[in-house]
Ligand SMILES: Nc1ncnc2c1ncn2[C@@H]1O[C@H](COP(=O)(O)OP(=O)(O)OP(=O)(O)O)[C@@H](O)[C@H]1O
């Protein structure tokens with residue numbers, strides 16, 4: 001019932017050090033690990049037995065959350081390859097990238113001000129398609145060419161998109177009241 | 180898995196000794212207790228064969244009447260007959276809506292409100308414990324022994340204070356709480372295990388006082404909650420209230436007394452329930468005042484007057500789906516839970532939204548208790564080898580810390596799978612600062628004042644260091660019951676402080692739901708305010724740093740340099756009082772750039788003194 005807490009997230013889940021993810025395998029490993037360490041499995045034990053298990057359950061959920069999302073998974077791979085989070089955050093985006101971000105943010109802002117739900121939904125869809133493309137590219141950088149610097153830039157771009165998506169979702173959620 | 184040292188989770192439980200464990204649904208309107216008998220979950224009944232126990236407690240001078248026995252006292256002795264006590268759990272007086280319309284004598288005490296009854300002052304925890312005690316005794320009599328433990332259910336949208344209060348009530352009733360379980364999740368367990376379903380399901384739980392909506396993924400015996408949302412101020416009671424107002428309008432009677440108001444409310448509920456099975460219903464009663472009410476309500480009237488309430492249930496549905504990244508079509512089945520989902524227009528609206536008939540083949544009153552019983556059976560160690568299933572539940576509302584400027588920094592996001600721990604580093608603001616206080620909040624809004632305050636605590640004994648040098652790591656941990664604990668650690672010295680969060684007061688159900696709602700509506704205004712506050716904090720930080728640096732190392736500057744910096748400081752001070760984030764930001768940047776050179780000189784001096792082992796004073 002113990003999980004080796006010193007393992008990195010990929011090793012913990014028995015997954016290859018790759019950005020391309022077998023989601024089925026991730027879920028299966030998560031469930032198998034939680035089946036061992038989840039507090040529910042130890043509720044009949046004395047307190048000391050339960051306390052030991054909680055650290056494992058916390059670690060497993062943390063690992064799952066990181067591996068599940070492309071941005072955090074990529075950051076984790078970069079970190080394992082020696083590119084720290086700080087180094088990723090410190091990358092200076094290219095002018096094209098900055099311009100694109102500015103443009104997107106303006107588009108979202110405009111749609112929100114105009115209460116244009118359709119536009120926001122359209123935009124969310126476009127962003128999804130964009131994201132899919134960027135993720136394919138990132139996979140190529142991380143799994144194929146091993147272009148870590150390029151990957152760090154792409155991760156930064158994805159981080160921005162994630163934030164923007166959260167904003168769109170929150171804006172859309174605000175409209176739920178009026179429908 | 181090769182990565183694990185496998186030990187059988189159930190191994191230390193004695194194989195042939197069945198442990199007595201129950202599931203309890205502590206409802207706003209009705210409570211139940213259930214257990215697993217010969218592998219099948221069943222509700223335990225009273226001597227008359229009734230499973231439901233109305234959540235009513237009547238305090239008389241020398242004894243207590245409970246459940247069905249207390250029904251009549253609702254009208255004859257309203258002050259001492261407590262209904263819907265669940266709404267007061269973990270709440271302060273200021274947190275409960277419409278308190279003036281209630282017949283009770285409230286007492287304001289720190290933490291949680293209390294009620295003055297014929298037997299003295301009672302807290303909601305004590306009152307709930309009376310209900311739980313009856314259910315425990317029922318179970319012990321029926322099972323023939325002392326209970327090993329109980330799983331007690333709570334609305335998925337219950338916050339930390341309400342969960343703590345529920346657990347305390349169970350303890351007070353002499354129960355060992357194996358787990359607090361979210362009501363929709365309990366329902367999913369009962370449903371999923373009965374049907375061995377796979378795929379994505381929604382649980383739509385509309386009870387007497389609360390509405391929860393959870394989206395779950397069922398795979399190979401794992402119940403994974405993808406997202407949960409709700410409205411803790413929406414339930415069958417609100418439908419009664421609409422009918423009650425309609426009756427007041429149409430019967431043209433004087434404003435009713437407390438007793439007559441309760442009579443009318445009870446009549447409204449009866450009419451509502453009748454309309455589930457018939458096209459029209461009489462709303463007829465004689466009041467204490469001597470007035471007569473004689474009306475007829477058609478189903479169409481009722482549907483029309485409650486349409487906004489029905490529409491309101493769709494808001495959490497949409498939000499949960501969005502948080503789960505799913506559309507209505509992705510949902511394989513919608514499980515209906517709670518007595519209020521019997522209403523035909525609720526069923527029709529759900530069917531239309533999801534494009535399929537909802538699943539109503541389990542008794543909506545009992546399904547929560549049955550699921551809780553299954554979980555209790557598993558937690559007590561009674562599960563069989565071939566019966567290994569697992570619940571992965573989530574936290575409903577984000578948890579955060581107040582940062583400078585009154586902003587909430589989210590540490591754990593809503594819908595994170597439990598148990599979860601997240602840490603964040605903070606640093607000191609002033610040179611030589613030895614203590615740091617923390618304010619823990621729950622909710623989605625950006626401003627702390629719009630979130631629910633859970634607790635405050637202080638980390639003391641931080642060794643004096645330069646501003647920004649201390650590394651204070653704050654860790655939030657939420658266990659499988661959804662209960663939070665927080666600890667803080669200064670990492671360079673190991674000074675530690677931790678608390679188990681005991682919230683000092685609660686919010687109304689309205690406020691919790693409103694927090695999420697308005698967090699989303701006001702995103703715009705929040706952001707402008709946030710930008711301004713952030714810039715103010717930034718400005719104060721740099722002003723403080725400059726003042727201290729000038730006091731310590733002002734001699735590194737010549738007169739012209741000093742005058743220029745002083746002027747910029749004065750200008751920034753003025754800007755701080757204004758309301759324009761952009762100019763303020765510009766002021767901060769200008770001062771920061773103008774002092775770059777000065778900072779470099781200070782750094783040199785510090786390095787030199789560090790290298791030679793002397794401090795600045797000695798140079
Ligand atoms: N046939 C019916 N038609 C309409 N409403 C009904 C019917 N039967 C019960 N209800 C309503 O269901 C509500 C009670 O449901 P339930 O027992 O599930 O609530 P609860 O579990 O006590 O509350 P909560 O889950 O909110 O704490 C009451 O408002 C009641 O009037």
Ligand SMILES: [Mg+2]
Pocket residue numbers: 204206207362386387517547
């Ligand atoms: Mg209920």
